[in-house]
Amino acid sequence: MERFFKGIIAGIGGIAPGLSGSVLLVILGLYQKTITAIGTLFKNFKQNVIFLFPLFLGFGVGAILFSKIVNFLLINYEMQTRFAFLGLVLGTIPLFYKEVKKEGFHKKYYLFILFAALAGLALFSFNKNLFPVVTDPNIIQSVFLGVAVAGSSIVPGVDSAVILSALGLYELYVSSLANFNLAVLIPAGFGLVGGALVISFIINQLIKRFYTGTFSIIFGLFLSIIPSVLNESCVIGFNFQTFLSFFILLCGFGVSYFLGDIEKNMKKLKPVTEKISVVFKKVSNFNTEKETKK
Numbered sequence: 001m002e003r004f005f006k007g008i009i010a011g012i013g014g015i016a017p018g019l020s021g022s023v024l025l026v027i028l029g030l031y032q033k034t035i036t037a038i039g040t041l042f043k044n045f046k047q048n049v050i051f052l053f054p055l056f057l058g059f060g061v062g063a064i065l066f067s068k069i070v071n072f073l074l075i076n077y078e079m080q081t082r083f084a085f086l087g088l089v090l091g092t093i094p095l096f097y098k099e100v101k102k103e104g105f106h107k108k109y110y111l112f113i114l115f116a117a118l119a120g121l122a123l124f125s126f127n128k129n130l131f132p133v134v135t136d137p138n139i140i141q142s143v144f145l146g147v148a149v150a151g152s153s154i155v156p157g158v159d160s161a162v163i164l165s166a167l168g169l170y171e172l173y174v175s176s177l178a179n180f181n182l183a184v185l186i187p188a189g190f191g192l193v194g195g196a197l198v199i200s201f202i203i204n205q206l207i208k209r210f211y212t213g214t215f216s217i218i219f220g221l222f223l224s225i226i227p228s229v230l231n232e233s234c235v236i237g238f239n240f241q242t243f244l245s246f247f248i249l250l251c252g253f254g255v256s257y258f259l260g261d262i263e264k265n266m267k268k269l270k271p272v273t274e275k276i277s278v279v280f281k282k283v284s285n286f287n288t289e290k291e292t293k294k
Contacts, residue, residue, distance in 0.1 A: 113216050116219070150193075
């Protein structure tokens, strides 16, 4: 049940602009286990399936339940919604950075982060039309679409929409799903499964051998995606809409930061909640005594 509910949270991250389901898995402490389970799926098949099933089920439920809500908010309150997502993304940075440093950290890894961030910005923000848009794909392009979806979903901090747009595949991806175009979806499905197995195996090996270096590069890519959360609809000015958007951003940051290390934060809040409980008890006893005297 715990993995199921964590999967729901990751599923929400999978549909929110700029937020990555794989980043949330990192923060929830499940990413490495998930990558290992996928990368070694057939090695310990039963054990891996038992681990992955509730997680993927939760991911699907989260994506389906919240996709309509997110779509409604983006249509009617796009600026406020995007600022909320930006706050959620920024709130994950401290714990993600802590994850990068978990197995030792040297100053040289700041260069890894910097170069990965600059490369990500160059590829996905400054060169959005680097590849031509694919509208009538051949079978190889359809298979590559599946591989691209797998890669952008598995690598933490990489927004699938941004990556697919940069590769000229986003419109094809959306239209194929909307029209249930089996001529594209079937070969893309093979690419998705094959890509997921191969990429998971590679990432798993990199994490095992070069943990800090791998996560430093992933963290840099994550930082490079952040500017893409906001778009041309987010016009800042001296008005109520802007102030409300920044307030929502702060709320999103607070929620994300709190949930990032919820066990530790709940322990910090325990003395406060106990004091509030004592106050409510005293008020309740006072009212009871008052009613008894009457």
